[in-house]
Amino acid sequence: MPPSKRKSASPVRNSEGAKDKKSQLEAFTSGAAHGLTTNQGLQIPDNHNSLKAGVRGPTLMEDFILREKITHFDHERIPERVVHARGSGAHGYFKVYKPMVQYTSAAFLQNPEIETPVFVRFSTVAGSRGSADTVRDARGFAVKFYTHEGNYDLVGNNIPVFFIQDAIKFPDLIHAVKPEPRHEIPQAASAHDTFWDFASLMPESTHMLMWIMSDRALPRSLRMMEGFGVHAFRFINAHGNSYFVKFHWKPKLGVHGLAWDEAQKIAGKDPDFHRRDLWEVIENGNFPEWELGVQIVDAGQEGALGFDILDPTKLIPEAQVPVQIIGKMVLNRNPDNFFAETEQIAFHPGHLVPGIDFSNDPLLQGRLFSYTDTQLSRLGSANFHEIPINQGVCPVHNFQRDGQHRQTINKERVAYEPNSLGNGSEFRVDGAAQGFQSYPDQIEAPKIRYRSPSFDDHFSQATLFWNSQSTAEKDHIVAAFRFELSKVDVPEIRQRMVDNLAHVDLKLATRVAAPLGIKPPDPKAAKGRLGFRDYRITNKVDEDPALSMLARPSGGIKTRKVAILVADGVEAGPLRRIQQDLIDAGALCRLVAPHLGTVNTASGRQLAVDHTFANMPSVMFDAVLIPGGGDCAAALCRLGDAVHFVLEAYKHCKTICAVCDGVQLLGTLGFNQGENPDLVSLPTAGVIIADARKVLDGQVSQNFMAAMALHRHWDRLNLDAIPA
Numbered sequence: 001m002p003p004s005k006r007k008s009a010s011p012v013r014n015s016e017g018a019k020d021k022k023s024q025l026e027a028f029t030s031g032a033a034h035g036l037t038t039n040q041g042l043q044i045p046d047n048h049n050s051l052k053a054g055v056r057g058p059t060l061m062e063d064f065i066l067r068e069k070i071t072h073f074d075h076e077r078i079p080e081r082v083v084h085a086r087g088s089g090a091h092g093y094f095k096v097y098k099p100m101v102q103y104t105s106a107a108f109l110q111n112p113e114i115e116t117p118v119f120v121r122f123s124t125v126a127g128s129r130g131s132a133d134t135v136r137d138a139r140g141f142a143v144k145f146y147t148h149e150g151n152y153d154l155v156g157n158n159i160p161v162f163f164i165q166d167a168i169k170f171p172d173l174i175h176a177v178k179p180e181p182r183h184e185i186p187q188a189a190s191a192h193d194t195f196w197d198f199a200s201l202m203p204e205s206t207h208m209l210m211w212i213m214s215d216r217a218l219p220r221s222l223r224m225m226e227g228f229g230v231h232a233f234r235f236i237n238a239h240g241n242s243y244f245v246k247f248h249w250k251p252k253l254g255v256h257g258l259a260w261d262e263a264q265k266i267a268g269k270d271p272d273f274h275r276r277d278l279w280e281v282i283e284n285g286n287f288p289e290w291e292l293g294v295q296i297v298d299a300g301q302e303g304a305l306g307f308d309i310l311d312p313t314k315l316i317p318e319a320q321v322p323v324q325i326i327g328k329m330v331l332n333r334n335p336d337n338f339f340a341e342t343e344q345i346a347f348h349p350g351h352l353v354p355g356i357d358f359s360n361d362p363l364l365q366g367r368l369f370s371y372t373d374t375q376l377s378r379l380g381s382a383n384f385h386e387i388p389i390n391q392g393v394c395p396v397h398n399f400q401r402d403g404q405h406r407q408t409i410n411k412e413r414v415a416y417e418p419n420s421l422g423n424g425s426e427f428r429v430d431g432a433a434q435g436f437q438s439y440p441d442q443i444e445a446p447k448i449r450y451r452s453p454s455f456d457d458h459f460s461q462a463t464l465f466w467n468s469q470s471t472a473e474k475d476h477i478v479a480a481f482r483f484e485l486s487k488v489d490v491p492e493i494r495q496r497m498v499d500n501l502a503h504v505d506l507k508l509a510t511r512v513a514a515p516l517g518i519k520p521p522d523p524k525a526a527k528g529r530l531g532f533r534d535y536r537i538t539n540k541v542d543e544d545p546a547l548s549m550l551a552r553p554s555g556g557i558k559t560r561k562v563a564i565l566v567a568d569g570v571e572a573g574p575l576r577r578i579q580q581d582l583i584d585a586g587a588l589c590r591l592v593a594p595h596l597g598t599v600n601t602a603s604g605r606q607l608a609v610d611h612t613f614a615n616m617p618s619v620m621f622d623a624v625l626i627p628g629g630g631d632c633a634a635a636l637c638r639l640g641d642a643v644h645f646v647l648e649a650y651k652h653c654k655t656i657c658a659v660c661d662g663v664q665l666l667g668t669l670g671f672n673q674g675e676n677p678d679l680v681s682l683p684t685a686g687v688i689i690a691d692a693r694k695v696l697d698g699q700v701s702q703n704f705m706a707a708m709a710l711h712r713h714w715d716r717l718n719l720d721a722i723p724a
């Protein structure tokens with residue numbers, strides 16, 4: 001029977017004749033010019049049906065169109081990065097503020113007129129590619145500068161120190177923090193036995209643990225975190241003079257964190273929270289900016305720091321060596337294709353330009369091997385530099401040839417040097433000082449597998465960090481240690497960890513230990529253990545405000561998200577006034593209601609709704625505005641999701657502004673408009689209660705924005721009592 005006759009009887013889709021197939025194809029393509037082809041350029045007649053023996057028969061092996069498509073699909077994935085698998089990237093530019101000729105000959109650090117293109121990739125460390133953005137972790141902050149002297153990569157983190165002092169411990173560290181091998185649990189989390197087993201046996205990790213337990217590990221946005229080169233590098237000027245340098249990226253929007261409970265909830269509600277945020281601000285023209293800072297130490301003067309500059313578990317306190325701001329980076333273009341750019345970009349701390357060199361930091365030295373090696377397995381060939389995102393803006397000229405995935409078609413006859421058939425001798429560029437010059441470090445030493453005793457202090461800077469935190473930040477660190485260690489099943493590990501912490505600060509260790517069902521911390525017990533060095537340097541500074549997130553400038557409210565809670569009967573006048581003031585200051589306002597569509601205002605107009613309480617919870621916002629209107633307030637008070645929204649925002653220490661009847665929604669928090677209707681601002685930090693009159697003279701907006709600019713009101717009292 002011809003196929004067309006069996007149409008209605010057959011369950012098989014698309015058993016139409018050839019003419020129908022053609023029109024169906026046209027419906028799926030936008031004209032012959034855009035018709036689909038195979039990878040060989042052959043026009044594909046039908047992208048919906050494979051070649052079969054009869055319409056209901058088996059698929060034919062000879063269907064090369066099907067096989068090509070499926071084969072390509074089968075090979076779409078490349079191995080994810082062993083660490084830093086989850087990342088988000090953006091294009092932008094870097095501009096130096098003034099010539100840095102005194103310290104370095106690097107050309108991209110000389111001319112304030114020149115914009116050097118960059119690509120930045122931010123990442124988490126432990127999780128797989130599909131893991132959530134807001135987990136507790138360090139963040140990678142890797143910048144590729146496409147300079148006309150070659151690509152320069154600054155492959156750093158958002159924390160200025162690291163867990164370990166020697167590269168040989170890196171696989172152990174990562175195996176300990178990654179999911180446990182038995183069951184691959186937990187994903188992207190350090191709160192498990194193997195991580196703390198390792199950490200408690202490696203006292204050198206203590207300083208980094210303090211940072212990881214702080215809110216630095218829970219950034220509010222990738223745009224609101226600092227970046228650090230971590231290791232000491234070298235600047236070298238045209239005279240060959242060398243300086244040690246530590247790199248810093250300072251975000252224009254300040255350094256801000258999430259509440260831990262909030263971070264965990266976001267991981268479920270929007271696992272792409274940071275990636276989405278970065279993408280959206282760039283799409284909307286709110287380009288993120290950082291300033292580049294350097295701490296410079298004259299070579300030969302590093303001994304005066306009081307610690308070993310080569311030890312990556314140490315930072316140079318800014319109170320000791322100030323950061324000089326030397327330039328600015330702006331991210332202003334999203335990638336066209338995530339895989340082609342963000343996934344295939346290949347960073348390497350050894351991608352250097354003349355005027356910048358690395359130091360002998362033993363962690364950095366190991367990295368110099370690892371990054372090329374990892375690209376070979378991840379990107380599949382030694383030609384990964386030919387992938388468009390990895391190509392520089394300057395020409396590449398050498399006699400490396402061929403290999404898998406080679407793109408360049410080398411047309412010259414010679415592929416060797418010296419030669420007389422090509423350009424001749426290309427052994428050296430003209431003049432001995434041109435090209436990359438390694439710093440001629442004097443080395444005459446025995447071959448030795450031994451840790452320098454100058455690395456033996458494991459606690460003094462952890463104490464400096466602790467002493468530099470505000471009360472709220474200390475509370476968060478204690479809570480984070482408690483959370484993580486409470487997830488550790490083996491009590492001996494918990495005990496070992498708090499015994500170590502006693503060497504940072506006994507009060508800290510005692511507070512951490514209190515709810516963990518173990519003995520009080522014992523500093524003496526730690527001393528006998530493997531890896532413990534009974535050696536402590538004296539910090540040159542007791543505190544450093546630069547180590548506290550809260551001591552930094554706030555960065556204002558630009559791009560901060562405000563939820564405006566509405567229902568039918570909302571009083572539109574005061575809402576509009578505050579909304580306009582917020583928009584003028586660069587904040588983003590969204591109307592959240594029980595349903596999409598519109599709500600009716602008290603005066604019978606319609607307001608367009610952006611989100612529902614179900615699809616956009618409070619954790620997606622920085623602040624909440626509850627406008628007036630008796631019916632609106634009553635409706636929201638009856639809605640559990642709306643009440644929960646406010647309680648949760650309060651618990652996460654966000655700024656809340658309630659106007660007139662909107663105060664009713666704060667009832668469960670103990671605020672009652674009836675008691676004092678004239679109050680514009682209550683003593684409770686970040687809760688603003690307003691009447692309509694004060695809205696119209698702009699005072700409420702001012703108070704609201706000033707409170708929002710503080711980011712969070714971490715010192716709110718009685719948070720434990722709030723049911724959210």
Ligand code: HDE
Pocket residue numbers: 081082083084087121122123139140141142155156157162166167168170228229230231345346347363364366367370371372374375
């Ligand atoms: Fe990395 N690291 N790392 N690392 N790292 C990688 O390279 C490694 C270290 C950092 O967005 C890998 O291309 C070793 C410190 C960032 O593509 C790998 C050691 C710092 C990124 C690797 C370290 C970093 C990586 C995995 C100890 C902060 C993501 C994929 C000796 C200064 C870059 C890749 C991107 C990625 C090895 C320690 C930062 C396996 C062996 C310290 C930001 O090669």
